[in-house]
Amino acid sequence: MTHNDAIRLFAKTLQNLEQWMDKATAYAKTKSFEVDVLAQSRLAPDQYTFVRQVQAACDQAKYAAAYLGGKPAPSHPDTEQTFAELRERIHKCLSFLETVQPKDFTGAEDRKVAPPWLHGKWLRGDDYLIHVAIPNFFFHATTAYAILRHNGVDLGKMDFVGAFPMQD
Amino acid sequence: MTHNDAIRLFAKTLQNLEQWMDKATAYAKTKSFEVDVLAQSRLAPDQYTFVRQVQAACDQAKYAAAYLGGKPAPSHPDTEQTFAELRERIHKCLSFLETVQPKDFTGAEDRKVAPPWLHGKWLRGDDYLIHVAIPNFFFHATTAYAILRHNGVDLGKMDFVGAFPMQD
Numbered sequence: 486m487t488h489n490d491a492i493r494l495f496a497k498t499l500q501n502l503e504q505w506m507d508k509a510t511a512y513a514k515t516k517s518f519e520v521d522v523l524a525q526s527r528l529a530p531d532q533y534t535f536v537r538q539v540q541a542a543c544d545q546a547k548y549a550a551a552y553l554g555g556k557p558a559p560s561h562p563d564t565e566q567t568f569a570e571l572r573e574r575i576h577k578c579l580s581f582l583e584t585v586q587p588k589d590f591t592g593a594e595d596r597k598v599a600p601p602w603l604h605g606k607w608l609r610g611d612d613y614l615i616h617v618a619i620p621n622f623f624f625h626a627t628t629a630y631a632i633l634r635h636n637g638v639d640l641g642k643m644d645f646v647g648a649f650p651m652q653d
Numbered sequence: 654m655t656h657n658d659a660i661r662l663f664a665k666t667l668q669n670l671e672q673w674m675d676k677a678t679a680y681a682k683t684k685s686f687e688v689d690v691l692a693q694s695r696l697a698p699d700q701y702t703f704v705r706q707v708q709a710a711c712d713q714a715k716y717a718a719a720y721l722g723g724k725p726a727p728s729h730p731d732t733e734q735t736f737a738e739l740r741e742r743i744h745k746c747l748s749f750l751e752t753v754q755p756k757d758f759t760g761a762e763d764r765k766v767a768p769p770w771l772h773g774k775w776l777r778g779d780d781y782l783i784h785v786a787i788p789n790f791f792f793h794a795t796t797a798y799a800i801l802r803h804n805g806v807d808l809g810k811m812d813f814v815g816a817f818p819m820q821d
Contacts, residue, residue, distance in 0.1 A: 615659075616815075617817060647784075649784035651771060651775070
């Protein structure tokens with residue numbers, strides 16, 4: 486599994502996430518409530534809202550692509566409040582992920598990754614992917630899904646994982 | 654990131670999960686309720702309980718190690734009902750994961766993985782890891798965490814991700 490594979494998996498999951506938002510929007514319409522109520526929902530009073538979960542999932546994908554691909558991360562300020570704005574955020578993130586090409590990940594496993602929150606310490610690229618990017622990305626994506634699921638949106642696990650390349 | 658790295662990440666996360674259960678047990682004691690109430694909790698009436706989420710996370714790790722490592726998967730029937738039994742299930746899973754060694758994953762990326770639920774179709778080993786094992790494992794681990802978090806257990810993201818190998 487290459488570093489490029491991981492970034493493509495993040496992109497696929499963000500595309501799946503937008504489909505969960507489609508289902509949430511349809512559900513809100515059926516129940517005659519404003520879908521952006523869900524944007525501000527959370528599973529515990531001191532946990533991130535749906536908006537923050539989506540922003541965080543996008544950022545985990547963006548920073549993984551930037552750090553491992555040796556590119557500067559574009560700035561995506563956390564200003565979104567609505568489903569419509571979150572869709573734009575996802576699209577901005579996906580557009581950036583597309584700019585990072587397989588060749589950019591050459592040597593990524595040993596690249597020195599020193600995000601500001603490590604205060605001068607660093608992780609090997611492979612360790613960043615394994616211990617930071619993958620668990621954190623899926624943590625936020627799953628929690629976003631769980632917030633919708635908990636509020637009654639008709640989602641199932643296949644919506645979470647999406648399609649996969651089966652062979653005959 | 655090797656296939657062995659992925660299995661070690663699953664093992665680490667299952668060990669983290671047991672620590673979330675320690676926190677849940679301490680919380681239940683403080684609040685004077687029976688911790689196994691949480692074992693049967695869920696986020697939506699038609700979603701898996703905590704017990705089933707933990708069983709499913711264990712199975713995702715077990716089958717990934719078995720399929721990618723070319724070993725038969727041991728049978729771990731889903732009979733657990735209590736936190737104590739779930740701890741045993743986690744330990745059984747971790748013991749099996751330890752039997753699959755780095756050398757067993759040689760050629761795993763192209764190994765033909767044909768789980769029964771694909772009804773005769775199959776996935777390349779790398780595709781199984783990327784599209785099935787990683788998203789499903791983290792889906793169930795995060796949902797188990799979310800059930801505890803939603804019920805008031807004092808958990809934070811560092812409990813989810815655990816320690817990582819920083820360098821000076």
